[in-house]
Amino acid sequence: MSIGTSPPRLDAGDKATGRAQFVDDLQRPGMLHVALVTSPHAHARILKYDVQGALSIKGVKAVLTGADLKGPRYGGIVKDESMVAYGKVRYVGEIVAAVTATDPQTAARAAAAIEVDYEPLPAVLSIVEALAAGAPVLHEEFASYVKTVKGGGGGNVLFESSVEEGDVERAFRECDVVVEGTYETPAQHHMYMEPNGCLAEVEGGRITVYATTQSVHQAQQRIAEEIDEPMARVRVISPKVGGGFGGKHASNILSIAAWLARATRRPVKLVLSRTQDFEVQRSRHPARIWMKTGARKDGTILARDARIDIDGGAYCDESPPVLAFAILMSRGPYRIPNARARGQALYTNKLRAGSFRGFGNPQASYAGESQIDELAAKLGMDPVALRLKNAMRPGDTAFGGQPVPSCVQQQALERVRDAQLAAPALAPRPGRRRGVGFSAMSHVSGLMGTAANVQLRTDGSVALSTGCVDIGQGSDTILVQICADALGLPIEKVSTSPQDSDHSPYNWKTAGSRSTYMTGRAVAVATIEMRDRMFDHAAEMLECAAADLEIRPGGSIGIKGLPKAVGFKEIAMRSLFQAGGPITASHGFVFDGPRFDPKRASIHQLAFANLGIYTFGAHCVEVDVDEGTGQVEVRRAWCAHDAGRAINPVSCEGQIQGGFVQGIGYALTEAMKWNAEGWLTTVTLADYKIPGVLDTPPEIHSIILEDPDPTHPVGAKGIGEPSLVGAAPAIANAIANATGARACILPMTPERVLEAIEARA
Amino acid sequence: MLLNVNGEERDLAATPAATLLEALRAGGLTGSKRGCNHGVCGACTVLLDGKLARSCLALAVDVGERPVVTVEGVSESGLSEVQKALVETGAIQCGFCTPGFVMALTELFLRRAAPARDEIRAALSGNLCRCSGYVKIVEAAEKLAGGKR
Numbered sequence: 001m002s003i004g005t006s007p008p009r010l011d012a013g014d015k016a017t018g019r020a021q022f023v024d025d026l027q028r029p030g031m032l033h034v035a036l037v038t039s040p041h042a043h044a045r046i047l048k049y050d051v052q053g054a055l056s057i058k059g060v061k062a063v064l065t066g067a068d069l070k071g072p073r074y075g076g077i078v079k080d081e082s083m084v085a086y087g088k089v090r091y092v093g094e095i096v097a098a099v100t101a102t103d104p105q106t107a108a109r110a111a112a113a114i115e116v117d118y119e120p121l122p123a124v125l126s127i128v129e130a131l132a133a134g135a136p137v138l139h140e141e142f143a144s145y146v147k148t149v150k151g152g153g154g155g156n157v158l159f160e161s162s163v164e165e166g167d168v169e170r171a172f173r174e175c176d177v178v179v180e181g182t183y184e185t186p187a188q189h190h191m192y193m194e195p196n197g198c199l200a201e202v203e204g205g206r207i208t209v210y211a212t213t214q215s216v217h218q219a220q221q222r223i224a225e226e227i228d229e230p231m232a233r234v235r236v237i238s239p240k241v242g243g244g245f246g247g248k249h250a251s252n253i254l255s256i257a258a259w260l261a262r263a264t265r266r267p268v269k270l271v272l273s274r275t276q277d278f279e280v281q282r283s284r285h286p287a288r289i290w291m292k293t294g295a296r297k298d299g300t301i302l303a304r305d306a307r308i309d310i311d312g313g314a315y316c317d318e319s320p321p322v323l324a325f326a327i328l329m330s331r332g333p334y335r336i337p338n339a340r341a342r343g344q345a346l347y348t349n350k351l352r353a354g355s356f357r358g359f360g361n362p363q364a365s366y367a368g369e370s371q372i373d374e375l376a377a378k379l380g381m382d383p384v385a386l387r388l389k390n391a392m393r394p395g396d397t398a399f400g401g402q403p404v405p406s407c408v409q410q411q412a413l414e415r416v417r418d419a420q421l422a423a424p425a426l427a428p429r430p431g432r433r434r435g436v437g438f439s440a441m442s443h444v445s446g447l448m449g450t451a452a453n454v455q456l457r458t459d460g461s462v463a464l465s466t467g468c469v470d471i472g473q474g475s476d477t478i479l480v481q482i483c484a485d486a487l488g489l490p491i492e493k494v495s496t497s498p499q500d501s502d503h504s505p506y507n508w509k510t511a512g513s514r515s516t517y518m519t520g521r522a523v524a525v526a527t528i529e530m531r532d533r534m535f536d537h538a539a540e541m542l543e544c545a546a547a548d549l550e551i552r553p554g555g556s557i558g559i560k561g562l563p564k565a566v567g568f569k570e571i572a573m574r575s576l577f578q579a580g581g582p583i584t585a586s587h588g589f590v591f592d593g594p595r596f597d598p599k600r601a602s603i604h605q606l607a608f609a610n611l612g613i614y615t616f617g618a619h620c621v622e623v624d625v626d627e628g629t630g631q632v633e634v635r636r637a638w639c640a641h642d643a644g645r646a647i648n649p650v651s652c653e654g655q656i657q658g659g660f661v662q663g664i665g666y667a668l669t670e671a672m673k674w675n676a677e678g679w680l681t682t683v684t685l686a687d688y689k690i691p692g693v694l695d696t697p698p699e700i701h702s703i704i705l706e707d708p709d710p711t712h713p714v715g716a717k718g719i720g721e722p723s724l725v726g727a728a729p730a731i732a733n734a735i736a737n738a739t740g741a742r743a744c745i746l747p748m749t750p751e752r753v754l755e756a757i758e759a760r761a
Numbered sequence: 762m763l764l765n766v767n768g769e770e771r772d773l774a775a776t777p778a779a780t781l782l783e784a785l786r787a788g789g790l791t792g793s794k795r796g797c798n799h800g801v802c803g804a805c806t807v808l809l810d811g812k813l814a815r816s817c818l819a820l821a822v823d824v825g826e827r828p829v830v831t832v833e834g835v836s837e838s839g840l841s842e843v844q845k846a847l848v849e850t851g852a853i854q855c856g857f858c859t860p861g862f863v864m865a866l867t868e869l870f871l872r873r874a875a876p877a878r879d880e881i882r883a884a885l886s887g888n889l890c891r892c893s894g895y896v897k898i899v900e901a902a903e904k905l906a907g908g909k910r
Contacts, residue, residue, distance in 0.1 A: 008848045015856025016844040016863060017836035018792020025791035193796050193804060193857040193891050242794075242857030243891050274797040472855025472892050650851035654893055658854065661894030685801035685889070693885045693895040698878060700896050 001553075002481040002491050003714055006650035009477045010496070011240070011470075020240045023197045023210050028267035031199070032061055034260060035107035036276065037097035037114050039089035042123035042349040042678025043136065046087060046096070046116060053113035054099055059106040062263040063114065064256060065097040074226050074255075076218075078158065078316035079146040080139055081352075083226050083255035089118070090138050090314035091350050092678045093279030095252065100260040100268050123349035123678050127288050127309050130156040130346040138314060138347040149320050151605040156347040158312055159320040163327050163400050164602045166338030171303035175294030179374045182290045183367040184745045185728075186671035187283035187311070189682075190356055191690050192471075194242020196251045196281055197271030200261035207262055208235045211254050212242070214469055215509030219250040220501040226255035227262060234258065236501045244471035245662070246355035247282055249509055275683040282354035283672055285310040285322055285345075287363035291330070293371045299381050301390045306330040308343035308364065310353070317354035319345040324606045325444075326360030331399035332368040333409045333442035333616055334390040339399055349678050355511060357659065361443055361725045362666060366746060369439040369729030373736060383733065384417050387440050392616070398442070400606070401597025404614045406717075408707045412618035412640040413440055415703050419638045420620045426635055432624040434635075435738025439619045439730035445517040445718030446612020448508035451588030452522035454483060454530045458576060460555050460568030461493040462530075467507030468519040469499045473720055474651040475515040479523050481647050482714060486527040487568075488551040505588060512612065513718030516647060517709070522587045524713035530585035537571045537580060593711065613709055615717050617641035619660070619726035621697075623734040630754035632735055634664055634696070639726065640703035644717030649704060656702035656723040663727020665691045668747050764824055766790065767834030775821045781807070781814075784821035785831060792832035792860045796889070803888030806861040807831050813868050813887070832860035835867050842905060843867050850901035854892030861888045866902055875909040876902070 014020040051063045066086040073079040073086065085096045097114050101107035122136040129135060135156060139145070142153055152159040172178060198211040207229065213219040216236040224234040241248060253270050261268040272280065290307040308326050312319035323345045330341040358365075376383040391409040398404050420436065428434060453465040464483045470476040476496050484494045497503075507519060531551065538557040539546040542564055552558045558565030575583045595610040596603055620638045625631070639656050646652045669689040673681050682688040708715025728746055736742045741756035762775045762784065775784035782805045785793055793816055796804035800818040807816045808830035816831075835841045840848065843866045853859050862885065869876055869884040876884065881902040890898065 006851060008851065009853060011856065012848040012851075012853045013840060013844075015853050015859045016840060016848050018832035018860045018863075019836075020856055021791075022794070022857060024795065025786075191891055193802065193855065193889065194794070195796075240856065243855040245891070274799065274802075472857075474854065650897075654851055654854055654897060657894035657896040658892045659894075662891065684799050685797045686799065690889060690891065692887075692889060693882050693899065696895050698882065698899070700894055 003485040006648050022240045024271045026199050031267040032100045033104040033107045034100050034270040035111035037111045039094040043121040044118035048117045050115040054110040057110045059102040060110045063099045081315040083252040098256045130348050159345040161324045161605045162342040164340040168338045168340040171338035172294050176297040177378050178294040180292040185287045185363045187286045188670050190245040190247030192243030195272045195277040198254050198257045199269045200257040201267040206233045214244045214248050216499045216501040222250040223255050223258045227259045238469045238499045241471040245357045278683045284356040285353040289367040291367045299389050303338040306341040310345050312345045313350045313352040315352040317352045322360040326364040329361040329364040333392050357721050358725045365725050366728045373733040401600035408642045408705050409616040415640045416618045416620035416638040433738040435734040437730045437734025439726040441726045443722040444612035445513040446591045447512040449590040450507045450518045451505035452526045453586040454526045456572045456583040464496045467504040468515045469510045478647045482523045483527045488553040513720040516716045517718045526585045526587035541566050615642050617722045619730040621730045621734050625738045630750035636699045638701045642705040643719045644709040645715035646704050653702040657700045659723030663724040667728035667731040766829045779821045781819040781821045782816035803861040806864040846901040846905040852897040852901040858890045875906040
């Protein structure tokens with residue numbers, strides 16, 4: 001059986017040899033190339049375009065500007081955006097025009113020849129500036145935009161949300177110890193190794209787009225809407241995708257390439273340079289979080305209050321759900337009977353912020369878990385003991401009232417604590433202070449709709465089809481393992497194919513730690529349905545009751561207790577040529593778990609009705625802090641996460657280790673920075689520092705906990721995001737443990753750590 | 762432009778401004794990736810005259826007669842032992858950085874039969890990976906080195 005084993009990824013060989021095809025590896029005869037014109041202003045009205053100079057250059061085939069747009073603006077939640085700027089530009093780097101030509105050099109020359117007249121407007125570049133009285137407004141027509149959520153609308157406020165349980169004010173009066181602080185987090189860039197790109201081509205009146213995307217269905221919807229074609233005439237296919245982390249859902253460049261391909265009737269390739277990708281895609285939301293937590297002398301936490309403001313950048317994108325999720329995660333994985341969190345998402349004249357591994361939780365958990373350690377220090381309690389005392393347990397409810405039947409918070413904390421205690425101590429190093437830090441975290445796994453199709457082939461093998469794009473996290477292999485396991489087949493007998501909006505059953509997207517949980521559920525149920533249909537055939541063929549049948553390893557169905565059996569191949573042939581017809585099954589569903597409880601919590605605008613199942617984890621890290629320079633080095637880490645049931649344990653470990661290291665970057669080095677004119681200054685990998693191997697500890701121990709989820713046929717839960725969430729707070733707590741100082745601003749650069757150490761005295 | 766790539770003379774249609782990476786990719790050798798084009802990420806790494814080189818920083822016209830080995834060159838007779846180790850250890854996730862890591866490790870194992878962990882980490886320090894946290898990449902190299910001791 002393949003569940004719980006770790007066969008190599010199905011595509012690992014192709015990736016190792018360089019044969020795997022990513023979008024930039026695709027070529028077409030007569031293919032055109034694109035150059036982009038971007039805004040030099042953080043905020044300006046577009047007065048006019050002059051594209052004649054560009055069009056007169058030999059080899060130039062088409063130009064797209066805002067003057068070509070009439071139709072509705074795009075946006076999954078607030079329709080405030082269009083593929084190229086329309087009417088105004090709202091950040092430096094925003095795409096204003098695109099030109100396509102026979103080669104990249106000609107396209108670049110033509111882009112330089114496009115003239116755009118602007119009327120510069122005053123800009124807002126931070127949460128504080130966006131909220132200031134009389135601040136310039138980015139979207140004057142906000143009230144008239146089509147929206148799927150309510151909330152926001154005054155000035156630059158695009159969304160407001162709050163959740164409250166118990167009586168926070170009264171509870172704080174009963175606390176013996178209260179801590180309060182403000183925490184700031186930066187814009188982090190996804191920095192998938194493969195920049196966003198696409199290839200669009202026109203055939204038979206239909207436009208096919210090969211895209212770096214986390215959802216062919218969402219990409220198809222966006223393109224169709226923006227270029228005003230019925231979805232029947234837009235097809236999206238995902239080649240191999242070189243990482244996503246939330247940054248490759250449905251980029252505006254897909255619509256631009258599709259528009260240009262339609263205009264020229266030629267294949268058009270548009271692959272962003274690394275600098276363009278930094279400038280025009282999206283980031284994690286910068287956040288400013290004020291938080292207050294109070295407890296009794298014995299360590300019972302009675303109350304928490306939080307105010308979370310997030311910087312959404314120039315366009316809404318996924319700001320409302322990110323804010324709402326940050327609010328929901330702000331109570332942490334604790335039983336706190338009185339909790340309140342409020343927040344706003346603001347428009348500013350910077351790159352849009354959107355979904356990114358953790359989705360608001362890294363910000364909230366950095367504040368919350370820092371504060372738990374501050375509280376422990378003030379109480380004179382061990383930080384792990386304080387966490388264990390207040391940790392959620394099975395049967396508790398999450399903030400907002402959703403019941404949580406499966407919860408391993410205490411075990412996760414105990415496991416990382418015990419593993420660290422059992423490990424031989426690393427030798428101390430002169431000039432460095434050693435610290436140990438912990439964090440606890442919850443997250444969700446679920447959301448929205450998905451489906452799977454299975455079909456028995458004539459040779460007894462199985463064709464599995466889902467809309468779940470494998471962006472490198474390994475879902476293709478996991479889903480094949482789930483399918484093969486239910487049929488007793490080796491994984492080689494189950495095929496899966498690249499996602500194609502023409503053939504793949506709907507999937508919302510690869511996001512929200514949902515693929516193994518959601519699409520995995522769909523695959524398991526569809527496979528079991530197909531197995532039952534195979535049983536019906538086998539029962540007739542073997543002249544017995546279906547209830548007496550069993551799957552035999554290797555592709556046959558037999559009578560329990562008897563050697564008699566029929567092969568999948570015979571069943572398939574019978575179905576095709578004698579009775580019943582082709583054996584297929586499909587299963588689709590939308591997340592059907594429990595909803596928030598309005599009787600328990602006062603909820604204002606959450607942007608979703610239910611989220612997914614809750615998962616829990618804990619981290620322990622050891623750091624060395626150089627007291628002379630403030631440099632922080634993570635020496636060892638233990639990360640425990642609940643996978644429900646690990647389908648492929650090696651892939652689970654890879655997710656945990658990779659997320660943790662992305663979290664090291666968030667904690668210590670990564671920040672997109674803008675200058676006073678709104679120009680992004682961190683536009684290369686030399687300016688924007690992600691961890692290299694020497695920035696990571698040689699030992700990152702993944703501890704996989706398995707508390708099976710009762711709603712999943714094989715018990716699995718998603719594990720994609722939580723490992724990033726716990727990294728920064730555990731590192732912050734380890735720094736505080738080493739030095740007695742806390743920076744409260746991410747990233748915790750040497751300068752900030754030194755400042756905090758100096759301020760300590 | 763004639764270049765000696767993977768042991769054979771190849772006529773690559775490259776302009777004088779083309780980088781080695783552009784020339785290789787235009788010639789159909791798309792295993793070397795353009796991750797940053799600034800010489801930082803290492804996804805375009807090739808062997809130039811037996812030494813590691815960022816193909817995005819080398820002009821194709823400067824290569825001359827020096828032999829170039831790309832990821833395709835080390836894969837000609839199936840998976841190399843470095844590639845096998847990466848595949849079997851679960852060190853490959855999105856795979857975009859993988860060709861660069863394959864080349865860095867190939868060069869390391871040409872130089873050192875059984876490198877220690879610190880040598881492996883140093884040898885990989887010029888390649889960025891955003892998925893794996895590097896743990897399993899190092900583990901794969903350690904396993905391979907362990908088998909040679």
